[in-house]
Amino acid sequence: MMKKRPHNPGIERIGRVTLALFILCFGVLCAARLCLAASQTEHPVPSTLKPESTPAETIYHLSFLVTAINVSVFAVVFGLLVYVLLRFGRRAQDPNREPAQVYGSTQIELAWTVIPVLIVVILFLATARVIHAIQDARRPESAVEVTAIGHQFWWEFRYPKYGVVTANELHIPVSDPSRPTPTFLKLLSADTDHSFWIPQLAGKTDLIPNRTNEMWMDPRSTGVYVGQCAQYCGTQHAKMLLRVTVDTQTEFDEWIRQQQKPVASPSMEVAGKHVFESTACVNCHAIAGTSANGRFGPDLTHLMSRSTIASGAAENTAESLRLWIQNPDAIKPGSLMPAMKLNESDLDALVKYLRTLE
Amino acid sequence: MSSEAIAIPVAGERSQPWMQALHEWVVTVDHKRIGILYIALALFFLLIGGLEAAIIRVQLLRPHNDFVSPQVFNRMFTMHGTTMIFFVAMPILFGFANYFVPLMIGARDMAFPRLNAFSFWLTAFGGTLLYFSFLGGSGLYGAGNAPDVGWWAYAPLTSRAFSPGNSSDYWTISLLVSGFGSIGTAINLFATTLCMRCPGMKLSRMPLFVWLNFVMSGMVLLAITPLSAAQIMLLTDRYLGGHFFDTQAGGSATIWMHFFWIFGHPEVYILIIPCFGFLSEIVPVFSRKPIFGYPVMVGATICIGFVSVSVWAHHMFTIGMNSYANSFFALTTMAIGVPTGIKIFNWIGTMWGGKLRFTTSMLFCVGFLFQFLIAGLTGIMLGTAPLDWQLGGSYFVVAHFHYVIVGGILFAIFAAFYYWYPKMTGRMLSETLGKIHFWLFLIGFHLTFDVMHIPGILGMPRRIYTYEAGRGWEIWNLISSIGAFVQAIAILVFVLNLVISYFRGSRAGSDPWDAWTLEWSVSSPPPAYNFLAIPTVASRRPLWDRKHPEDPDSRYE
Numbered sequence: 070m071m072k073k074r075p076h077n078p079g080i081e082r083i084g085r086v087t088l089a090l091f092i093l094c095f096g097v098l099c100a101a102r103l104c105l106a107a108s109q110t111e112h113p114v115p116s117t118l119k120p121e122s123t124p125a126e127t128i129y130h131l132s133f134l135v136t137a138i139n140v141s142v143f144a145v146v147f148g149l150l151v152y153v154l155l156r157f158g159r160r161a162q163d164p165n166r167e168p169a170q171v172y173g174s175t176q177i178e179l180a181w182t183v184i185p186v187l188i189v190v191i192l193f194l195a196t197a198r199v200i201h202a203i204q205d206a207r208r209p210e211s212a213v214e215v216t217a218i219g220h221q222f223w224w225e226f227r228y229p230k231y232g233v234v235t236a237n238e239l240h241i242p243v244s245d246p247s248r249p250t251p252t253f254l255k256l257l258s259a260d261t262d263h264s265f266w267i268p269q270l271a272g273k274t275d276l277i278p279n280r281t282n283e284m285w286m287d288p289r290s291t292g293v294y295v296g297q298c299a300q301y302c303g304t305q306h307a308k309m310l311l312r313v314t315v316d317t318q319t320e321f322d323e324w325i326r327q328q329q330k331p332v333a334s335p336s337m338e339v340a341g342k343h344v345f346e347s348t349a350c351v352n353c354h355a356i357a358g359t360s361a362n363g364r365f366g367p368d369l370t371h372l373m374s375r376s377t378i379a380s381g382a383a384e385n386t387a388e389s390l391r392l393w394i395q396n397p398d399a400i401k402p403g404s405l406m407p408a409m410k411l412n413e414s415d416l417d418a419l420v421k422y423l424r425t426l427e
Numbered sequence: 428m429s430s431e432a433i434a435i436p437v438a439g440e441r442s443q444p445w446m447q448a449l450h451e452w453v454v455t456v457d458h459k460r461i462g463i464l465y466i467a468l469a470l471f472f473l474l475i476g477g478l479e480a481a482i483i484r485v486q487l488l489r490p491h492n493d494f495v496s497p498q499v500f501n502r503m504f505t506m507h508g509t510t511m512i513f514f515v516a517m518p519i520l521f522g523f524a525n526y527f528v529p530l531m532i533g534a535r536d537m538a539f540p541r542l543n544a545f546s547f548w549l550t551a552f553g554g555t556l557l558y559f560s561f562l563g564g565s566g567l568y569g570a571g572n573a574p575d576v577g578w579w580a581y582a583p584l585t586s587r588a589f590s591p592g593n594s595s596d597y598w599t600i601s602l603l604v605s606g607f608g609s610i611g612t613a614i615n616l617f618a619t620t621l622c623m624r625c626p627g628m629k630l631s632r633m634p635l636f637v638w639l640n641f642v643m644s645g646m647v648l649l650a651i652t653p654l655s656a657a658q659i660m661l662l663t664d665r666y667l668g669g670h671f672f673d674t675q676a677g678g679s680a681t682i683w684m685h686f687f688w689i690f691g692h693p694e695v696y697i698l699i700i701p702c703f704g705f706l707s708e709i710v711p712v713f714s715r716k717p718i719f720g721y722p723v724m725v726g727a728t729i730c731i732g733f734v735s736v737s738v739w740a741h742h743m744f745t746i747g748m749n750s751y752a753n754s755f756f757a758l759t760t761m762a763i764g765v766p767t768g769i770k771i772f773n774w775i776g777t778m779w780g781g782k783l784r785f786t787t788s789m790l791f792c793v794g795f796l797f798q799f800l801i802a803g804l805t806g807i808m809l810g811t812a813p814l815d816w817q818l819g820g821s822y823f824v825v826a827h828f829h830y831v832i833v834g835g836i837l838f839a840i841f842a843a844f845y846y847w848y849p850k851m852t853g854r855m856l857s858e859t860l861g862k863i864h865f866w867l868f869l870i871g872f873h874l875t876f877d878v879m880h881i882p883g884i885l886g887m888p889r890r891i892y893t894y895e896a897g898r899g900w901e902i903w904n905l906i907s908s909i910g911a912f913v914q915a916i917a918i919l920v921f922v923l924n925l926v927i928s929y930f931r932g933s934r935a936g937s938d939p940w941d942a943w944t945l946e947w948s949v950s951s952p953p954p955a956y957n958f959l960a961i962p963t964v965a966s967r968r969p970l971w972d973r974k975h976p977e978d979p980d981s982r983y984e
Contacts, residue, residue, distance in 0.1 A: 113897050113898060113899075114885055114886070114897075114898050114899040115885065115886030115898060116884065116885045116886060116899070117817045117818070117884055117885070117886060118884060118885075124816075125817070127813070128813045128814060128816065128817055131811065131813055131814065132808070132814055135807065135808050135811050135814060136808075138807075139804040139805075139807060139808065142804060143800065143801070143804055146771060146772075146775070146800050147797070147800065149775050150775055150793075150796055150797065150800075153775055153778045153779055153783075154778075154783065154793065157714070157778060157779065157780065157781050157782065157783050158783050158785065167715050167782070167975075168714075168715050168716055168780055168781050168782050169716075169780060170716060170717055170978075170980075171716060171717075171719065171780060172717055172719070172720075172721065172983065173719050173720035173721065173722075173723065173773075173776075174719075174720070174776075177776065178720050178723050178769070178772075178773070178776075181768070181769060181772040182723075182765065182769055185764065185765045185768045185769075186765055189758075189761045189762055189764065189765060192761055192807070192811065193754075193757065193758050193761055196754070196757050196761075196811045196812060196813065197754040197757070197758075199813045200750045200753050200754050200757070200812050200813060201750050201754075203813060203816075204749070204750040204753070205750050221589075256747075260583070260588075260589065261581075261583055261584045261589055262581050262583075262584070262680060264745060264820060264888075266820075266886070266888065268817060268885075268886040271816075272745070272813060272815075272816020272817045273745050273816055273817070273819070273820060274745055274747055274816070275745050275746045275747060277674075277680050277681065277746060277747070278583060278674035278675070278680055279674040279675075279677070279678070279679065279680065280679075280680065280681065280747070282746070282747035283747070295886075295895075295898070296886060297888060297891075298888070299745075299820045299821065299888040300581075300745075300820060301501075301577045301581070301584075301889075301890040302584070303584060303589060304497050304498055304501060304575075305497060306501075306890060306891060306892075307497065307890075307891035307892045307893050307894065308893075310895070402496055402497055402498075403496075403497050403498060
């Protein structure tokens with residue numbers, strides 16, 4: 070039986086506002102759900118809620134436990150708080166009397182110390198298990214090894230076993246659970262701190278100069294996964310984008326074969342090649358089989374096998390290549406690529422030459 | 428009685444020229460005036476830091492926006508973070524501590540009044556120096572500019588190779604200088620609390636606000652010193668050829684992280700613990716009950732103080748520490764939730780069975796409880812190392828710590844303003860404007876920071892000046908930006924309230940809230956000497972004893 074209390078408009082307002090806030094939060098969550106459901110095929114949303122690889126999925130499952138505990142704690146404390154606000158809001162009667170002066174209660178305080186301690190123990194055990202499972206995972210013989218090197222505003226990927234060097238777009242094979250071919254990344258940095266983060270495949274790990282880090286992933290389905298640098302690394306941190314193409318094993322082998330091929334002799338584009346070799350391009354870029362062996366910028370040997378340039382900042386088209394060479398700031402202000410200031414004919418020749426690097 | 432004023436001949440007490448008034452403020456060693464100076468300085472920087480936040484939110488309104496260049500954006504978030512932590516949150520909390528710790532323990536001033544003034548001016552100089560970088564920084568390019576290395580300035584981004592010119596030096600030196608100011612004030616608060624208490628004010632009878640500032644000042648001594656050391660090492664690297672953090676010469680980037688975060692995480696508690704102090708004074712008064720479980724509140728605070736210096740590496744879960752280190756820091760991080768949880772329960776316990784008065788101050792306290800609860804829970808999520816591998820460094824973290832700093836600390840600071848402004852000025856703040864301020868700010872806060880968690884979950888890293896379309900981030904950023912402007916309007920209402928009420932507010936009298944601690948026993952504003960006769964106390968609530976001689980607290984101790 071509830072005892073009737075005199076009407077209190079102030080309290081009712083708090084009730085209404087709480088309800089409104091609840092509805093707002095609920096609405097936001099529903100909208101988020103819809104938004105997530107809308108995108109499925111090409112993985113354009115790098116959502117942590119759509120894991121496609123063991124590390125990301127283990128974390129995703131742990132998040133259920135954590136969220137469940139959090140929601141229950143929230144419900145209890147929030148419920149208590151709202152109850153107290155509604156029940157003990159100042160009533161009209163006896164305005165001059167002070168309420169009973171209570172100083173504390175050992176039993177109650179003990180209870181709300183012990184229960185959180187138990188929750189912490191449970192959470193910690195679950196967490197430690199996942200940390201161990203991900204960080205101390207055994208590396209199978211069949212693992213693909215890639216060295217990822219962070220540079221100011223682009224990624225370098227080296228496949229030491231295959232002698233392949235590429236940039237910004239990582240290719241790895243899909244991992245069949247029955248015959249796992251996970252990819253193990255060795256993470257290095259050439260300059261400042263960076264962080265490798267493809268939310269659907271694994272949590273992030275930093276690339277720190279003068280230090281070797283490691284992470285792994287075993288994607289279960291093919292497709293292009295997006296992510297980007299997650300540790301502030303300088304002016305163009307925002308456009309240090311990252312694409313991981315997960316291929317079937319045959320596609321991957323084919324890609325490796327294609328990357329290992331020496332560059333086709335560009336007899337048609339001698340003029341462009343000459344421009345490339347006689348300007349500052351060679352100081353920073355390498356093209357296998359030519360005199361260009363710079364390492365400061367991305368390797369261009371198979372430039373046209375990549376779908377983007379400037380670490381994902383632009384599509385790899387003739388127009389954007391042209392713009393990138395002439396005025397990189399138009400695409401990525403503050404990037405370390407200098408404006409080459411070539412005349413029109415040299416520029417045309419150079420772009421034509423670059424377009425042959427397949 | 429101590430509430431009566433005695434006439435002290437003050438130079439130029441009659442109509443004094445403004446130069447003389449200014450001069451008195453500059454040379455003052457009165458803890459109350461220094462407190463107000465701290466608060467005024469912090470409010471000034473709050474507006475600047477808020478403007479920087481607004482620029483950030485306009486830029487992120489939509490993908491590929493070009494409101495500012497990447498260089499400007501990076502300076503904005505660096506300056507926003509540095510300003511808000513070092514020149515808004517810390518000074519404003521020091522200001523309240525300066526003003527009210529001596530009053531609450533029945534003292535006439537701080538233990539070292541000159542050190543107090545010196546500390547304030549160091550902080551003010553540090554802030555000025557930081558902003559002077561807009562004119563004097565980046566020596567190489569002539570035009571000058573602000574630092575752009577982020578507020579935690581990870582090595583080696585701060586080395587000469589990646590940060591030429593002088594803008595990083597302005598950042599380093601300004602934090603070094605204001606850090607010395609913080610250390611001075613911490614020593615002062617520590618000594619004041621230990622040595623200046625009035626007769627009967629045993630440690631176990633101090634108001635919780637004093638206790639919490641006591642613990643806070645101990646933590647400042649522990650936390651600011653490694654930061655200062657790191658800044659000196661950085662300067663050595665930059666100018667004396669040192670290699671502490673110079674990775675190209677064998678230095679270590681992670682050593683900087685350890686130094687910074689062993690300052691940085693206790694810093695969060697340095698900011699929130701005085702706010703716990705505000706709540707522990709305001710919630711009881713507006714619930715008409717003493718604080719629930721005083722000894723446990725003190726114990727929990729000391730516990731937080733100790734545990735908080737063992738959690739720093741949870742900011743570094745992604746740097747590739749081994750699984751044992753990650754597990755250890757996950758455990759300590761979760762463990763700190765226990766004493767913090769106890770505090771939330773004890774405030775609810777204080778309200779339970781009370782007679783709540785929903786003044787603006789109390790509303791801000793309720794907002795604090797609600798938001799701090801959520802901030803704590805998302806903190807547990809981030810403390811779970813594997814979840815941090817996904818959510819750390821993303822907008823989820825940005826939402827989380829703004830929940831702590833805006834939803835928690837700033838709400839508590841607003842509560843403190845509405846509660847103590849009458850004591851400091853003699854005028855009440857307008858409740859009407861106050862309620863408008865509260866509801867606008869609450870709505871703006873939730874619009875901005877509730878939805879900000881979502882882009883983080885969807886993979887949006889922090890500190891990016893622009894983002895790609897089609898990643899599911901647009902709508903959330905748009906809502907966040909709209910919320911930021913609602914907050915800005917609320918802040919303007921608040922400033923308006925401060926100004927209007929100063930001239931037009933109703934007279935406060937010495938004890939407008941019917942409160943229980945010693946500051947309410949003297950006139951508003953208190954006389955320069957605080958107490959005509961040093962009071963003697965017999966319980967935790969001396970004014971309750973005075974008002975209820977038939978049922979004094981002292982009977983139950």
